[in-house]
Amino acid sequence: MSNFPNHVTLVEVGPRDGLQNEKNIIPTAIKIDLINRLSQTGLKIIEATSFVSPKWIPQLADGAAVLAGISLQTDIRYPVLIPNLNGLNRALQAGAKEIAVICATTETFSQKNTHCSIADSLKRIQETLVTAKQHQLRVRGYISCALGCPFEGTVPPKKVLELATQLITLGCHEICLGDTIGIGTPLQATQLIQTLVPEIPIQRLAIHFHDTYGQALANIYACLALGISTIDSSIAGLGGCPYAKGATGNVATEDVLYLMNGLGITTGIDLDALISVSQFVAQFTGQPPRSKVTLAKTRI
């Protein structure tokens, strides 16, 4: 287990990626309460909301109010997702200190998700990052469909490398590899990381896996073995997958933490505290927590 990290940073994406894919629109006060509760669990990075047009994502139309309402902790980072320069300007007004941008590996997904070609999405990112740099914001670059596309199928790791390299050149500090439809397997995840690491330091790579096909923890384990130490997860497994019917969404934070604890990898996060937050948010989504650990612990 020589390449396994001693410490892993979990990036909580429930309030943004999770809630944007939930059917129920959660009241602003509950979102703020959720983020404040997550801030008490030991998590150090919580993706708070997005500044995407409410026309596309009505669930997160209250991004500015959410950001303004959180009891910001000085040792916790609260990045927000930005679609374009207009979104960045709104986020800056709301006090955002850290952002994430997004692109996809296939033209079809790019059109469906960001309503433009891959080349145009990179142009938008370039324009956005010029301003982000002026404000010295830390920027994460998401790559959607890094392990497969619901429309175009298999995605060659070289395509992901090409995009990752461009995002780094444009000023992204970190690249987050999203298995948006949760279709990847450990072998594919391994091949992807092995393709990227000769060009991009592993410390700058993060993984964002979905459990649609039940592979998320296996994929995470495979990446840990290669030294990946930044992992996205979502409290209660919040978030579905709009392109895979009936699919479970993001891997649950509780389940990832249980795996880390079992491996003796430190995270600084308290499992019981997470489970309480998971049960809290489940009251408002109308769905039981999609975390096997939370379900098991609460059935006892």
Ligand code: MG
């Ligand atoms: Mg996701």
